[in-house]
Amino acid sequence: MxxxxxxxxxxxxxxxxxxxxxxxxxxxxxxxxxxxxxxxxxxxxxxxxxxxxxxxxxxxxxxxxxxxxxxxxxxxxxxxxxxxxxxxxxxxxxxxxxxxxxxxxxxxxxxxxxxxxxxxxxxxxxxxxxxxxxxxxxxxxxxxxxxxxxxxxxxxxxxYASQGDLRAYLHRTGKGWPESTARREIAGVLQVLGKLHRGQMLHRDLTPMNVFVCDRRSLKLGDFGIVRHQS
Structure with a gap:
C-alpha cells in the first residue's frame, strides 16, 4: 500500500x-x-x-x-x-x-x-x-x-578489503587485538546485523571468512548472497 x-x-x-x-x-x-x-x-x-x-x-x-x-x-x-x-x-x-x-x-x-x-x-x-x-x-x-x-x-x-577476511588476517599476523579494539570492532559488525534483523532479514553465514579487515583494522560484514527474509 x-x-x-x-x-x-x-x-x-x-x-x-x-x-x-x-x-x-x-x-x-x-x-x-x-x-x-x-x-x-x-x-x-x-x-x-x-x-x-x-x-x-x-x-x-x-x-x-x-x-x-x-x-x-x-x-x-x-x-x-x-x-x-x-x-x-x-x-x-x-x-x-x-x-x-x-x-x-x-x-x-x-x-x-x-x-x-x-x-x-x-x-x-x-x-x-x-x-x-x-x-x-x-x-x-x-x-x-x-x-x-x-x-x-x-x-x-x-x-576491496585490503587485509582480506578476518580468518586469513589472524592466521597471517599470528596475533589478536587488544580487548578494547576487539570489542569496538565486534560492536560495529553487530550494528549491521541489527539493521538486517530489524528488517526481518537473516545473514545465515556469519563466520570469520565473511567478516573483512579494511584499512586501519576496521571490520566490515560482507557476503550477502544467502541472506533471507524471515517468514
Missing part, C-alpha cells in the same frame, strides 16, 4: 530512483540476452578474447582472465582484472582497477564473479539496502557478463 498523500508523479519518481541492478526481475536479463542490439551484447571484452585466451580460461577454470577489461552496461565503467584473490562456493573474486573517472567507485575494487544468478541478485539487492553503512562492504556495481564461450556470468563490483 502506498503512503497517503503522495501524488502519482511522486510515486513514479520513487520507483525510478531504485538502480536497475537492484531489481530482482530476472526477465530483464533474459530480454537483454535475447536482444543482439542491447548494449550488454557489445560491452564485454570476453566476447573478443583470442582463441588462445578462451582455451586458457577453459583449462584453468578462471571465469575472468588477468589483464581482461570488462565494462558494466549499467554504469558504463570499465574495470581491468589484475589477479584472482580467491574462490569458493560463491564463484571467484578478483582484484581489479577501475579505468576512467568516477566520484563513487574507488580506483581499486574487488570483482566478484558467479555463475549463479540467485546469489548474485540477492547480494546486489541487500548491498543496495545497506548502501552507505560504515560496517558493510559496499556494493558499487552489478552486471551480467557474456563470456567468450557464450555463457553468462554475473559480476559484482565490491569495496
Amino acid at each position: 502506498e503512503p497517503p498523500g503522495r501524488s502519482p508523479r511522486e510515486r513514479c519518481r520513487t520507483r525510478r530512483s531504485t538502480p536497475g541492478w537492484a531489481r530482482t526481475d530476472r526477465l530483464r536479463f533474459r530480454s537483454r540476452r535475447d536482444n543482439p542490439d542491447h548494449p550488454m551484447t557489445h560491452t564485454t571484452a570476453a566476447t573478443t578474447l583470442p582463441m588462445s585466451v578462451r582455451s586458457h580460461l577453459a583449462q584453468t577454470g578462471y571465469l575472468l582472465e588477468p589483464e581482461q577489461v570488462v565494462v558494466s552496461p549499467e554504469t558504463r565503467l570499465r574495470y581491468r582484472i589484475d589477479r584472482m584473490l580467491g574462490e569458493g562456493g560463491f564463484g571467484q573474486a578478483y582484484l581489479a582497477s577501475r579505468l576512467g573517472r568516477s566520484r563513487v567507485v574507488p580506483r581499486i575494487v574487488c570483482i566478484k564473479v558467479s555463475r549463479r544468478i540467485d546469489g548474485w541478485l540477492r547480494e546486489a539487492y541487500f548491498g543496495q539496502l545497506l548502501e552507505g553503512h560504515p560496517r558493510a562492504i559496499n556494493v558499487f556495481d552489478a552486471f551480467p557478463l557474456a563470456r567468450g564461450d557464450g555463457r553468462l556470468v554475473y559480476c559484482l563490483t565490491l569495496e
